[in-house]
Amino acid sequence: MAKAKTAYVCNQCGAEHTRWQGQCAACGAWDTLSEIVLESVTRAAPAIKRSGYAGQISARITPLTEVALQAEARSLIGIGELDRVLGGGMVQGSVVLVGGDPGIGKSTLLLQMLGALGARLKGLYVSGEESLAQIAARAQRLGLELGPLHGLAETCIERILEHAQAAHPQLLVIDSVQTLWSEQLAAAPGSISQVRETAARLVRHAKESGTSVFLVGHVTKEGGIAGPRVLEHMVDAVLYFEGDAGSRFRVLRAFKNRFGAVNELGVFAMSERGLREVPNPSAIFLGTHSGPTPGSAVMVTREGTRP
Numbered sequence: 636m637a638k639a640k641t642a643y644v645c646n647q648c649g650a651e652h653t654r655w656q657g658q659c660a661a662c663g664a665w666d667t668l669s670e671i672v673l674e675s676v677t678r679a680a681p682a683i684k685r686s687g688y689a690g691q692i693s694a695r696i697t698p699l700t701e702v703a704l705q706a707e708a709r710s711l712i713g714i715g716e717l718d719r720v721l722g723g724g725m726v727q728g729s730v731v732l733v734g735g736d737p738g739i740g741k742s743t744l745l746l747q748m749l750g751a752l753g754a755r756l757k758g759l760y761v762s763g764e765e766s767l768a769q770i771a772a773r774a775q776r777l778g779l780e781l782g783p784l785h786g787l788a789e790t791c792i793e794r795i796l797e798h799a800q801a802a803h804p805q806l807l808v809i810d811s812v813q814t815l816w817s818e819q820l821a822a823a824p825g826s827i828s829q830v831r832e833t834a835a836r837l838v839r840h841a842k843e844s845g846t847s848v849f850l851v852g853h854v855t856k857e858g859g860i861a862g863p864r865v866l867e868h869m870v871d872a873v874l875y876f877e878g879d880a881g882s883r884f885r886v887l888r889a890f891k892n893r894f895g896a897v898n899e900l901g902v903f904a905m906s907e908r909g910l911r912e913v914p915n916p917s918a919i920f921l922g923t924h925s926g927p928t929p930g931s932a933v934m935v936t937r938e939g940t941r942p
Contacts, residue, residue: 641670641671642670642671643655643656643668643669643670643671644668644669644671644827645659645661645662645664645667645668645864646664646667646668646669646827646864648661648662648664648864650662652668655668655670656668669826669827671822671826671827671828707726707727707729707894708726708727709723709724709725709726709727710724710725710727710752710755710756710847711723711724711725712724712725712748712751712752713751713752714747714748714751714912715912715914716887716901716902716903716912716913716914717744717748717887717901719899719900719901720874720887720888720889720892720895720899720900720901721872721889721892721894721895722889722892722894722895722896722899723894723895725806725847726847726871726894727805727845727847728841728842728844728845728846728847729841729847729848729871729872729893729894730837730838730841730847730848730849730850730869730870730871730872731847731848731849731850731870731871731872731873731874732812732850732852732860732866732867732870732872732873732874733745733849733850733851733852733874733875733876734851734852734853734854734860734873734874734875734876735854735875735876735877736854736876736877736878737853739876739877739878739885740876740878740885740903740905740910741810741851741876742765742773742810742851743773743777743905743909743910744876744887744903744910745760745808745810745849745851746760746770746773746774746777746779746784746808747777747779747909747910748806748808748849749779749783749784749806749808750774750777750779750780750783750784752783752806753780753783754782754783756805756806757783757785757802757803757804757805757806758783758784758785758804758805758806758807758808759785759786759787759798759799759802759804759806759807759808760784760785760786760787760808760810761786761787761788761789761795761807761808761809761810762786762787762788762810763788763789763790763809763810763811763814763815764810764811764814765788765810766788767786767787767788770786771784771786776907776908776909777908777909778908778909785802785804790814790815790816790824791815791816791817791818792815792816792817792832792833792836792837793817793818795809795815796836796837796840799840799844799846800840800844803844804846805845805846805847806846806847806848806849807837807841807846807847807848807849808848808849808851809837809848809849809850809851810851811850811851811852811853812830812833812834812837812850812851812852812866813825813830813852813853815829815830815833816829816833817829817832817833817836819832820832830866831865831866834850834866834869834870835869837850838869838870850870852866860873867891870891871892871893871894872889872891872892872893872894872895873889873890873891873892874887874888874889874890875887875888875890878905883904883905883906884902884903884904884905884913885902885903885904885905885910886900886901886902886903887900887901887902887903888900888901902916
């Protein structure tokens with residue numbers, strides 16, 4: 636068997652190099668080159684190779700006047716802070732990437748999202764890091780009704796898509812994208828080639844079927860989402876879940892959103908029953924002072940559309 640061809644890709648800008656070098660020639664970043672496999676071990680289906688992110692195999696030039704201008708089909712999740720950051724609810728067929736430090740509450744937020752939608756929209760939680768027993772135990776601890784919740788413990792993208800095409804969920808949660816792998820590639824799960832290929836397959840599925848997809852992404856020590864930079868370009872929205880060490884408050888902000896503004900903030904407080912919305916964040920900081928405090932200063936700022 637012939638040895639698969641490889642290349643070295645920069646994690647910052649996505650530039651490809653024929654050999655490893657300490658500095659990327661395109662963006663100048665150091666120690667950012669990772670090896671990827673250019674050719675798959677098995678021959679991929681021709682339709683997969685030809686189709687783009689939108690899943691269209693054949694394309695033609697179309698005047699924009701012939702394109703039906705329709706408003707995005709949105710569904711309110713029922714979590715006000717999350718709906719605000721998404722631009723007014725979840726858009727049908729959209730792909731959202733949620734990043735954050737380990738233990739910040741990404742999985743909890745998305746599980747609560749599935750619980751809030753309940754029987755209104757059929758959802759599927761795909762876990763590559765936890766067992767279904769752990770997910771069910773967390774759902775019970777959060778006080779969620781288990782009846783409408785469905786889970787799948789799988790990391791192979793081909794089998795995940797088979798289940799999704801059979802079950803037809805309207806919302807698909809992948810936790811996390813770095814654990815997925817494809818049978819078409821020989822690289823290990825979490826490598827640049829695996830993350831890029833599996834994410835592209837999920838984006839293609841979302842556009843073809845109208846399923847809303849939420850991807851959980853790990854972050855690097857620099858604070859960026861692990862994997863190729865092209866991952867953030869492929870998805871429709873990139874959300875970061877942030878919080879100070881030792882604090883129970885969490886901030887959800889959008890760094891990219893094709894369906895809304897990127898200056899919206901969502902504030903949550905972590906409790907024993909999961910994440911609770913904080914509709915008035917100013918009260919958190921101003922409520923600790925019963926009266927004027929010598930030497931203190933209060934500044935009024937505004938970000939987003941929060942009143």
